[in-house]
Amino acid sequence: MIKLHPSYAQLERYVEGSCNAGEGLIVSAHLDMCLQCRSKVTEMENSLADKMLANQVPLDPAYAEMCRKIVELPAEIGGTPALHQTLELDGRQFTLPRALRRYASQINGWSHMVGKLWQARVDLGIDGRADFIYMEKGGSVPEHTHRGSELTLVLDGEFSDGLRDYDTGDFILCDGRHTHMPHTDADEGCLVFSIVDQPLHFTSGLARLLNPFSHLFFK
Amino acid sequence: MLVGIQLEDRQTRTSVPFEVVEEMAGYLQAVALRRCQRSFSKLFSHFAPRLRSYALKQMGNEAQAMELVQETLANVWQKAHLFDVDKGTPSTWIFTIARNIRFDMLRKQRNRKEDICSEDLWPVLCEQTASPGEISLDHQMTLQQVGVLFESLPEKQRLVIEAIYIEGKSQQEVADDLEIPLGTVKSRTRLALQRLKEMLDQDD
Structure with missing residues (x-):
């Protein structure tokens, strides 16, 4: 049974994306193994998203152009392929x-x-x-x-x-x-x-x- | 163009209303299934001013903030099919995409040879991760195609297929809901699947 988990501060840095790459990687690997931390992170992501996307800065005309350009892009089906690498x-x-x-x-x-x-x-x-x-x-x-x-x-x-x-x-x-x-x-x-x-x-x-x-x- | 109204909200409870979540999820689905540009422009007007606020705070300058907003929303347009309504809300999904792009942008800026990229840390745009039923690339494409073809089914068949394959109802439940005989449900299912298969074969 998993008894030791990342600290709240470590999860917070991870969720914000303010962690360094090494810490982020090992926290992420722990999350792959730990349901408990994963659901905590999901909750933290939800409330951080609400908070970070609560305020708005009005758009200038350049953004209308951006929107037009984006819809010209093709769909990217598939996403990053999942790996099945094992270690021997x-x-x-x-x-x-x-x-x-x-x-x-x-x-x-x-x-x-x-x-x-x-x-x-x-x-x-x-x-x-x-x-x-x-x-x-x-x-x-x-x-x-x-x-x-x-x-x-x-x-x-x-x-x-x-x-x-x-x-x-x-x-x-x-x-x-x-x-x-x-x-x-x-x-x-x-x-x-x-x-x-x-x-x-x-x-x-x-x-x-x-x-x-x-x-x-x-x- | 009227986009973005400064909110008065001062970091009190900022939960997004349920109807907005539903509405945005609907637009994402329409983009995923039908490449619906109108739905995307709705998403754009809702999220771009919010992402801009986030990006300006994070990146500190206008040009990079704009790049972050553009990259994020381009991903939303191109990969809407990876949004999973069971896993979270549209705003969480879009925020996590922005967070990842920000991480990669800052990493490149520092010009370090770090090999770690955001998708390793946060598999937001990864094909369904870690879960047992990992979907292969081929399967994904088929799902995508089916989504488009699905729209062209006769309405009666579509309703039945939707109830069974999307809402997960049994054939009997569908029969009860629609007040039609079980045999009719079965034959509509069969006809619809047959038709989808024919269309897929033609596609190839």
Whole structure:
């Protein structure tokens, strides 16, 4: 069951279109999975539309010309085609939320990291980086905190991080206040999508040695 | 031309009256089914002054505001068939189109190589999304064609088809509503479908 959702402020930015592209994408993917947030967003869109389209500015003659030109355009039947892209790893097929499907075809393969961890970077052209991350059963990410913020959406399976448990569809925001060590004991492992705007900062053990170089992993 | 009257409304409760919603939804449908220019000009006079107000606030200059209004209403004209009355009101649909176009315009302006576009974030003009019954492109076209041909059916047949396929009534319910025998409903349905099929075949 989904327990963690985007904040009201995040949904509001999304509905207004004032969010940055990375945040918008991951909120959108969460909405594909979460009926509850979707109906909240529908409601917010309705009232925002009423509010934003309540006032009028009278038209000047150029607009009559605009109207004439528009009706000369042909109908565009079909709209944006829906994609059916899945993500494959290690012989397993993952169905992705609609918002992420287009990006699954753009990843350049998976790289194996430490600790039963697989990572596939997605080039969104945004500040920061976005990855699909897959943890095999018993896999873990070394304990770390964040210099910036990290948004994570659980796409399939579940994991824990020493602070709490996360399930498919959960929307997780981590920043400098959180130090955690994600790991999973689920048999089917766990696939997440994550966007970070700054390199991770490792906090314990040998992994601390990574810190001076974490920008290398990051870039 | 008299278009747009400044509203006195100061951000109190701004819910759009039900009749206006219905009226606008009707125009959208007429555009979708019959490319009705008169209906579009009704939509235009209602929404363009509102979109202009939104666009001026968002974009800050006249030229870009105009581009935003034009792009939005061109989408309304060209893609009216994607409006789904069950999913929301015309003004929400049109607002979300404008919001998306604004997002893409600002993105281009910053000249960034961000690969994310508004349709990924907000699938407003996407073919019916995520829902189980995803409609293929071919099917969409057929629906579109049927919509146009539908208008040319004899009225008696059209009423029956409308009740069954659009309002979702059973043949028995239609018979009761129209006070005609069930057999008549069945034969009208069959004749109408046959006729539609013939017309579609001719179209190809």
